[in-house]
Amino acid sequence: MQTWFFTEDAYPYLPDAETYRSIRVNLPNRYYDPEKGADLYDMYLDLWCAADELGLEIMVNEHHQTATCVVPAAPIMLGILARQTSRARLLILGNPIANRTQPIRVAEEMAMIDVISRGRLECGFVRSVPYEAAPANMLPFRGPERLWEAHDMIVKAWTTHDGPFNFEGRWFQSRQINIWPRPYQQPHPPIWITIGSAGSAVPVAQHGHTAAVFLAGYPRIREIYDGYRKAYQTAHGTVTPLHRLAYCALVYVGDNAKTARDGAEKVLWYMTSNKVPLEWSNPPGYHPPAVAAQIMSGQRGGAGLPLQPKLEEQMARGNVFAGTPDQVFEQIKNLWEYAGGFGHLLMMGQAGFLSYDETLASMRLFTDEVYPRLKELTASYDPERMQELRLRQPDREFVEIEAFAAEFVR
Amino acid sequence: MDTVREHVSTMTLQGIELPIVRRGSGPPLLLLHGGGGPQDRLPFFHQLTLHFDVIAPIHPGFDGSPIPDHFDGMEDLVYLYLDLMDALDVHDITLLGFSMGGWAAAEIAVRNTSRLAQLILVDAVGIKPGDRETRDIADIFGLPASDIPPLLFHDPSKAPNPAELTEDQLTILASDRIALAFYTWEPYMHNPKLPQRLHRIDVPTLLIWGASDGLVTVSYAEAYRQMIRASNLVIIPEAGHLPQVEQPELFLDHVLSFAAH
Numbered sequence: 128m129q130t131w132f133f134t135e136d137a138y139p140y141l142p143d144a145e146t147y148r149s150i151r152v153n154l155p156n157r158y159y160d161p162e163k164g165a166d167l168y169d170m171y172l173d174l175w176c177a178a179d180e181l182g183l184e185i186m187v188n189e190h191h192q193t194a195t196c197v198v199p200a201a202p203i204m205l206g207i208l209a210r211q212t213s214r215a216r217l218l219i220l221g222n223p224i225a226n227r228t229q230p231i232r233v234a235e236e237m238a239m240i241d242v243i244s245r246g247r248l249e250c251g252f253v254r255s256v257p258y259e260a261a262p263a264n265m266l267p268f269r270g271p272e273r274l275w276e277a278h279d280m281i282v283k284a285w286t287t288h289d290g291p292f293n294f295e296g297r298w299f300q301s302r303q304i305n306i307w308p309r310p311y312q313q314p315h316p317p318i319w320i321t322i323g324s325a326g327s328a329v330p331v332a333q334h335g336h337t338a339a340v341f342l343a344g345y346p347r348i349r350e351i352y353d354g355y356r357k358a359y360q361t362a363h364g365t366v367t368p369l370h371r372l373a374y375c376a377l378v379y380v381g382d383n384a385k386t387a388r389d390g391a392e393k394v395l396w397y398m399t400s401n402k403v404p405l406e407w408s409n410p411p412g413y414h415p416p417a418v419a420a421q422i423m424s425g426q427r428g429g430a431g432l433p434l435q436p437k438l439e440e441q442m443a444r445g446n447v448f449a450g451t452p453d454q455v456f457e458q459i460k461n462l463w464e465y466a467g468g469f470g471h472l473l474m475m476g477q478a479g480f481l482s483y484d485e486t487l488a489s490m491r492l493f494t495d496e497v498y499p500r501l502k503e504l505t506a507s508y509d510p511e512r513m514q515e516l517r518l519r520q521p522d523r524e525f526v527e528i529e530a531f532a533a534e535f536v537r
Numbered sequence: 538m539d540t541v542r543e544h545v546s547t548m549t550l551q552g553i554e555l556p557i558v559r560r561g562s563g564p565p566l567l568l569l570h571g572g573g574g575p576q577d578r579l580p581f582f583h584q585l586t587l588h589f590d591v592i593a594p595i596h597p598g599f600d601g602s603p604i605p606d607h608f609d610g611m612e613d614l615v616y617l618y619l620d621l622m623d624a625l626d627v628h629d630i631t632l633l634g635f636s637m638g639g640w641a642a643a644e645i646a647v648r649n650t651s652r653l654a655q656l657i658l659v660d661a662v663g664i665k666p667g668d669r670e671t672r673d674i675a676d677i678f679g680l681p682a683s684d685i686p687p688l689l690f691h692d693p694s695k696a697p698n699p700a701e702l703t704e705d706q707l708t709i710l711a712s713d714r715i716a717l718a719f720y721t722w723e724p725y726m727h728n729p730k731l732p733q734r735l736h737r738i739d740v741p742t743l744l745i746w747g748a749s750d751g752l753v754t755v756s757y758a759e760a761y762r763q764m765i766r767a768s769n770l771v772i773i774p775e776a777g778h779l780p781q782v783e784q785p786e787l788f789l790d791h792v793l794s795f796a797a798h
Binding site for chain 1: 601604678679680681682699700702704707708709710711712714715717718719722723
């Protein structure tokens with residue numbers, strides 16, 4: 128199992144959440160102190176460099192107008208890391224191409240990073256979460272269609288080497304497309320796309336791209352992965368390779384129960400901090416009408432992550448892996464078997480106020496004591512055996528989909 | 538709220554099964570609803586049918602209907618209704634549009650007035666009179682839900698309470714919101730080219746406005762009026778963005794004194 132170290136680069140030094148309505152979109156940036164921000168960028172870049180040295184892969188992402196993730200331009204972070212690291216694969220998950228107006232610019236940025244890093248780029252594309260609609264000034268309606276048109280344009284730009292071509296699509300038009308540089312990897316860097324439902328998994332599987340699922344946990348992971356596997360089998364006539372599926376969870380490893388718990392509680396800031404009102408979490412056209420109606424009526428979450436998530440509950444759902452190395456391995460193995468296997472763990476290993484030292488301690492324990500066992504586990508993967516393991520675990524029942532999960536349903 | 542809509546038929550235009558409520562008798566009146574969806578069950582609508590042959594299509598995307606694949610926004614709605622008037626072959630029609638339906642009506646009129654007798658715009662959007670940093674039209678997609686009734690109603694207690702809606706009604710409300718955003722998202726609720734085209738409107742035009750409209754204010758209405766040659770503006774007191782709902786009698790008086798001659 129390849130494991131990717133990931134932090135959202137939060138700016139956690141905020142006033143009491145009671146004093147503001149939303150941590151996203153319209154929280155005034157007077158709360159952002161650039162001096163502290165510069166120190167934070169140093170820390171986050173140092174953590175990614177440490178991941179490179181420890182043998183972990185690297186993942187970055189981007190959001191806009193939010194204290195939860197102060198990386199509005201992930202390619203800039205990845206450009207720095209392309210030069211400052213030497214070994215790790217570099218995953219951007221991802222470029223919000225449904226919301227960006229110039230796919231060719233994305234193709235160029237990614238080709239540059241691929242060349243600078245000598246072929247270490249893993250290029251993700253995402254539709255984006257609902258709160259991105261206002262900052263991007265982009266109606267989320269038909270977002271998936273825009274994503275796929277931009278995807279097609281970017282892939283063609285990466286793989287056309289005999290002079291310019293034109294692309295006049297429904298949403299994106301360019302003339303004389305002929306990017307310099309072209310990617311280092313041939314025919315192009317591996318592509319990842321986030322999915323949140325069996326339906327959105329289908330085109331990703333048909334393209335044979337790697338599909339990443341965030342925080343769906345036990346309640347939904349089978350349905351989503353099964354949607355991918357079924358579509359992959361139909362499109363390619365073969366079972367889904369393990370490395371086509373990825374899962375993102377919060378992870379903290381401690382050398383004893385207390386340090387593990389303290390660290391996990393700090394990483395849980397990712398969920399506790401996400402105070403977002405309905406006007407940002409339920410923009411028109413992001414969710415289907417029935418889901419939007421449930422959010423409007425309060426029957427269903429969508430107003431950001433729950434403000435009071437409990438660690439035990441989030442662990443039970445498979446959204447957080449936390450404990451000693453033995454415990455964390457067992458937790459991951461259990462979800463891995465329940466899910467029918469996946470090849471990548473996207474490890475949100477830092478959030479909120481978790482310090483450099485605290486984060487690094489967890490990363491070291493993970494790489495020393497958990498990672499080798501995970502690699503053995505995936506090396507032993509056998510689809511038939513997996514089916515048996517899976518049958519031993521009946522579908523787990525959970526209460527109605529949680530608040531935070533709604534934004535990943537797409 | 539009734540679940541069965543009366544006098545609704547469908548007409549196939551551009552491959553779209555367009556639902557049209559058609560009721561009443563008299564000269565034809567094409568009624569284009571606003572972002573809140575069709576209002577054919579309200580008293581003002583019934584009153585209109587006593588004086589007009591009211592033709593009230595339901596914009597694609599509203600009331601649970603799908604947004605056609607080939608639609609990209611307001612311009613498609615405009616050409617759909619130009620096609621509708623041709624298909625019905627109506628003449629001397631009164632074109633009445635509310636809010637975003639008023640914008641659609643103005644866009645229709647700048648293209649072709651040959652079938653129109655007159656134009657009535659009610660708290661219409663469609664222009665942007667202020668500078669680039671002035672929010673001429675309140676951003677209803679960026680406001681807390683509780684901030685919106687005071688913008689739309691003189692008496693916000695008259696606003697529908699979502700808590701009293703059934704799940705099906707809420708789903709319709711959610712799909713109406715998607716459709717409204719689809720037609721109005723960017724540029725927000727206006728067409729920057731419209732002011733340069735409004736001079737083409739050569740039929741008598743009446744702008745009816747709620748004095749307390751907080752979405753598009755009376756000063757916005759005055760700017761609109763100045764852009765249309767043969768136009769008058771009447772202000773209805775104690776009404777917001779929906780004077781036809783808050784002051785139906787006054788609203789009807791203005792429509793009739795202008796149009797029913």
